[in-house]
Amino acid sequence: EAQVTQNPRYLITVTGKKLTVTCSQNMNHEYMSWYRQDPGLGLRQIYYSMNVEVTDKGDVPEGYKVSRKEKRNFPLILESPSPNQTSLYFCASSLITTSIDEQYFGPGTRLTVT
């Protein structure tokens, strides 16, 4: 089954404790992306990657890191989480043809930083 998986689905942590949210897709997609969703602010892109070893900042990259060492995986790293990073996070992937095609989204990770 074609899918994007994220882990963990729920996470409660404390300020400053490094964490990683994993994202994996099994569709051989070139494009992968991380978003955060906050009430009243819609969906905002954090980082994206056009292919292996190619990553770029989205609209709200501060406080986050990513890596793309393999095509299928695109982990999101919070080196020193803060309460303002409490949010719902989505990973997505898609093919690139003449543009970025339909995005497939993961189920989401709800992060709470206290």
Added chain:
Amino acid sequence: GNSVTQMEGPVTLSEEAFLTINCTYTATGYPSLFWYVQYPGEGLQLLLKATKADDKGSNKGFEATYRKETTSFHLEKGSVQVSDSAVYFCALSARLLDNAGNMLTFGGGTRLMVKP
């Protein structure tokens, strides 16, 4: 840069009412346009798309027509159901040839609530 503007919600309708959610965009060249839907507690999923001017995307009774002259991609449904209650996102994807930066842009989302 590219941008997508959606009508703010929430939109509250009675069952069987007609739905329109407005979406306008600004982009260089000829982007592809999408509507995504997010049901409560779930991730986004593609509802419909259109890749060139005058194309009409349709799915599950929803339709949207790519209007280049008005730079719009309004979502419509003739008769909504309670099960259509969700958040709807308009998005554009610029062509590789038209955009050197981030090609993907989402609107802010519109919450639809349908009452029985």
